[in-house]
Amino acid sequence: MDKSPDAFRTISEVADDLDLPQHVLRFWETRFVQIKPMKRGGGRRYYRPEDVDLLKGIRHLLYDHGYTIKGVQKLLKVNGNKFVAAIASGDLATVEALAAANHEDPTPPKAGSDDDQIVGRAKAPASRRFFSFVGGTDDPPEISIGKTSVGKEDRALLQEALYDLLECKRLLDQVR
Numbered sequence: 001m002d003k004s005p006d007a008f009r010t011i012s013e014v015a016d017d018l019d020l021p022q023h024v025l026r027f028w029e030t031r032f033v034q035i036k037p038m039k040r041g042g043g044r045r046y047y048r049p050e051d052v053d054l055l056k057g058i059r060h061l062l063y064d065h066g067y068t069i070k071g072v073q074k075l076l077k078v079n080g081n082k083f084v085a086a087i088a089s090g091d092l093a094t095v096e097a098l099a100a101a102n103h104e105d106p107t108p109p110k111a112g113s114d115d116d117q118i119v120g121r122a123k124a125p126a127s128r129r130f131f132s133f134v135g136g137t138d139d140p141p142e143i144s145i146g147k148t149s150v151g152k153e154d155r156a157l158l159q160e161a162l163y164d165l166l167e168c169k170r171l172l173d174q175v176r
Helices: 011-018 022-031 049-064 069-079 081-089 092-101 152-175
Strands: 045-047 143-145 148-150
Touching: 011 022, 011 045, 011 049, 022 049, 045 049, 049 069, 049 081, 069 081
Parallel strands: none
Antiparallel strands: 143 148
16 A cells, blocks of 8 residues: 555665665764754654655765765755755756746755765866877967867867866775
8 A cells, every 4th residue: 555645664675765875864864964854762763754755865865866975955944945855856946936936046055066975077277188289379279180170169078078087086096
């Protein structure tokens, strides 16, 4: 028998729904003050529907978008619980409305800023170029590969991919 959408959920139901171990949900309670399940006798946790939506948003940002815990904490602090829950549900209209209400840019923080919140992206040099091209111009020459040439937009995408790969290598080297 399925529960009503408004029914409270146990930690095991929420963990199964989010495909996470229960201890991760308990850990998140220590890191995100916004997660406040109702506790009954013996410390048994019951999550309200809005708690589950918030947890889905946190999971989405941490696991799907690569945010750090600190980054999600900042998003919650600046934009609130409904903003993070709306991100997980894919409700862009709500995300934009809530961001506008908070007088903030509706897009999440970008890598390369002083407050990097996304894991796995390297800060690009100020010139946005990795290789030194000859000449002092801001427009590097077209790169020819076979009979085709790589335009500015494609070169920028390749450059970003290179930065991502270099950052991945750096992170892997730290783990070793």
